Amino acid sequence: MVQCRATANIDTVTAAISDRTRRAIVERLARGPARISDVAEPFSMSLTGFCKHVRVLERAGLVRRSRRGRNKILELSPEPLRDVACWLLKYEEFWNNRLDRLEQFFAKQKQKEK
Amino acid sequence: MNFVDITIARTIPASAEKIFDVWIDPKSPGGPWFGAERVILDPVVDGLFYFAFKHEGRIWPHYGRFTQVDRPRLVEYTWMSEATKGAESIVTFTLEPRGEQTEVTLRHSGVPDDELGRRHKEGWTWILSALADAFASRRSATSQT
Numbered sequence: 196m197v198q199c200r201a202t203a204n205i206d207t208v209t210a211a212i213s214d215r216t217r218r219a220i221v222e223r224l225a226r227g228p229a230r231i232s233d234v235a236e237p238f239s240m241s242l243t244g245f246c247k248h249v250r251v252l253e254r255a256g257l258v259r260r261s262r263r264g265r266n267k268i269l270e271l272s273p274e275p276l277r278d279v280a281c282w283l284l285k286y287e288e289f290w291n292n293r294l295d296r297l298e299q300f301f302a303k304q305k306q307k308e309k
Numbered sequence: 310m311n312f313v314d315i316t317i318a319r320t321i322p323a324s325a326e327k328i329f330d331v332w333i334d335p336k337s338p339g340g341p342w343f344g345a346e347r348v349i350l351d352p353v354v355d356g357l358f359y360f361a362f363k364h365e366g367r368i369w370p371h372y373g374r375f376t377q378v379d380r381p382r383l384v385e386y387t388w389m390s391e392a393t394k395g396a397e398s399i400v401t402f403t404l405e406p407r408g409e410q411t412e413v414t415l416r417h418s419g420v421p422d423d424e425l426g427r428r429h430k431e432g433w434t435w436i437l438s439a440l441a442d443a444f445a446s447r448r449s450a451t452s453q454t
Contacts (some may be wrong), residue, residue: 212435285392287315289364290415293341294319297331297413300339301323 213256216240217248221271224258228270276290314418325381325404325411332402335382354378358386373400388417 212218216238223234235245249269252258259272321328332350335342342348346368348362360371377385378427381404382444387397396450416422 218435246326286417287317288314290317290417293411294415296343297328297339297341298319298321300331300337301321301328305322 197253207255209229210258211251211257216245218250220248220252220269221257224269228261228268231241231267233288283302314416316416318412318414321411321413323411324410325406327382328404328411328413329384333378351375352378352384373397375438377401390418393419413428 211216214282219232219238223229227275231246231249234300235242247306249258254270258269261268262284315441330339331337331339333350334340335348335350337343342350342360344362346362346363347359349357349359351357354377356375356378358371358373358375360373362371369392370419371388371390373388375384375386375410377383383401383403385399385401388400389395390395396419397414399418399422401414401418401422403414403416405412405414407422
């Protein structure tokens with residue numbers, strides 16, 4: 196049985212990744228956690244501007260900040276996304292059962308007609 | 310499954326009209342409402358339903374609103390429950406004749422099949438594949454330690 200925890204808000208996450216810079220940040224962090232300054236480096240924008248993007252991703256639950264000694268680290272946070280469509284998994288079995296029942300109902304009817 | 314919707318198809322040995330009528334009949338043993346603890350159903354556009362379904366020892370109440378009722382081609386309704394966290398998901402049931410049989414398709418989605426919904430879907434597909442790569446490589450890294 197699939198356990199479902201709190202799910203990410205689909206609109207918040209979609210809005211977060213609708214921006215090219217933020218997608219690039221996610222792609223970078225998919226390779227592993229990194230210092231904020233290292234992630235920011237390839238982007239031609241101020242650190243302040245960069246951090247605004249980071250905050251959007253944080254609010255969407257996609258990244259989290261931590262500290263390693265003096266370093267501020269960014270990493271991907273998978274839980275919200277893994278669980279996002281948990282409810283759909285629950286219904287997959289439900290709908291398969293219903294369609295099986297529909298099929299069997301008419302298959303039996305056809306048998307009777309013969 | 311792409312985590313935004315599920316789509317299931319079946320070929321049913323009957324006409325679209327007969328299948329359609331079973332699908333919106335709360336009492337039919339072939340229909341999707343059968344076996345419920347309670348069903349209240351008004352299968353017309355803007356009609357509502359209540360469907361209480363017993364699963365794993367408890368009752369799961371469901372509420373919805375019919376958005377399209379186009380006999381014998383299509384019926385669509387919103388679908389809301391604790392499992393959807395109160396959000397309106399969308400169930401679309403379409404019927405396509407195939408000679409004496411009918412191909413039926415059930416789609417249950419978190420988003421409507423319009424431009425916004427399709428963009429949601431693209432976004433999700435992208436991010437899930439990005440994360441899948443990330444976590445596959447992380448798992449193989451930790452298993453080496």
